[in-house]
Amino acid sequence: MVIQNADRRMQVYGALLLLPAAVLLGTFAYLPTVATLVNSFFLPGFRGAPPAFVGLENYAMLVEDATFWKVARNNLLYALGTIPTSIALALGMALFVNARLPGRGLVRMAYFTPTILPMIAAANVWMFFYAPQIGLFNKLLGALGLSGVNWLGDPGVALTSVIVMTVWKEAGFFMIFYLAALQSIPPELKEASDLEGTSRWSFFWRVTFPLLMPTTLFVLINALINAVRVVDHLFILTKGGPNNATNLLLYYVYENAFSFFDRTYAATITVVILLVLAVVATLKFTVLDRRTHYQ
């Protein structure tokens, strides 16, 4: 009886400890998620009229909206452009600074510095590179006798320009996870393979790379989330233009909500983002957690 009481007290105490977090999460995570879902079935009420329930009309509009499809396609291309490249570069960087290398500390710092910079500041600097007349890239091209490219103004090139900047920003961050993983690989494996005369190439593909799999999956999840979440650079570089060539899902939400003041349509697009994130989360919690082995 006494023990039961003590147990009950522990439960109450534990619940009280959770309370502040629960209230805040409820207010800024669960409530807005539910409200977003609900709002996607409504049209905003004008001039004091209550919002009107319209069922799936917003979704029908979404399906008809050519801009939405363009934005979704951009986001897919953005993910395909940034993720494999930054992961491959991160792995390469980690291999470089894990080996004996003169000035290793400096090299590592150089790779990691972009991680510390705000995306806005990074975009400011890249803006100088991409500017059509006076930008550095076109000056360089000019020096080689080539005509310049309108890096951010040409719809065919703009998204690639944005992707390149993102890769530069992200690769160094992913590098440190690979570096840590590489350092945890027992050196005996390398010694044993050296004794057997295995080439470095096949050692990498048959030993190192498989051992790095959990890290790759971890980095992949982070990169996937970032691909739908981080849009700061668009505010400086392109504002989603030209003609939506660099518009991404979250930026499109922002535009709809705060420039076109269509809150319910913004909610509908947010639902799409939430679905993407739900897929990523499910991937993480079901498939990957069984295969990753972090302590």
Added chain:
Amino acid sequence: MNQAISTHRGRLALRAPSLETTAAWLLAVVWIFPLLYAIWAAFHPPAYMVRFDLFAPLTLDNFANAWAQAPFARYYLNTFLLVTGVVLAQFVVCTLAGFAFARFPIPGKDILFMLVLIQLFVFPEVLIVENYRIASGLGLVDTITGIGLPYVASAFGIFLLRQTFKTIPRELEEAARVEGCGWMAILLKVYVPLAKPTYLAYGLVSISHHWNNFLWPLVVTNSVESRPLTVGLGIFSAPETGVNWATVSAATLLSIAPLLVAFLLFQRQFVQSFLRAGIR
């Protein structure tokens, strides 16, 4: 003489840099170049933006211009208040929740914990529209509290502290109880001190995240009184404002300087903490 030093240090120094070394260095130069370029542009007259001349005159005019054209002092103060406020509040809220998840029998604990982890994927900025409505309902629009509050109950912090608290042996807790400590005293005297490295790691990651954060602060603020550096910088360097690029470079450096200096001083801690916080 170089020869003598090299032979002393062994064959390594004599050999030409290998292909890998060259590639590693080349990549490093490319990666650091944008920052170096910004520094160059900020310290030289605008005419030298794309004309590299070792003897170009150095100047601080760009900084003076930037400082005069936007209320950077106010932005610094706002960012400082935001970052310290968020980190302290996160420490308190996440410590309590992490402790509860690590040590208390709560019905449905696993489900609750999964619910918390969902926030790892659904960030406040994804829900900007609704969060804006909630912030405005609470009267938090255009306040520093409004920028920080959605991030206080960080799933990430709760997770990190829960893991750390779980590794602390219960014997320590029991020893404290024998001495008559209550739960709060046990938390403050046993768990919190032993989790110091976790707090440091989480603190550094959180500071750099909130120093750099942009979208939500942009949406929720609309005056100088609450705007953090990133938003101030974003507005400052918008093409419409017609500020010249040397000035924008200076402004950019102004906004990143404190974090960059901190990074250069505590490089190891930064890298370690990103790592510690990342591996979960």
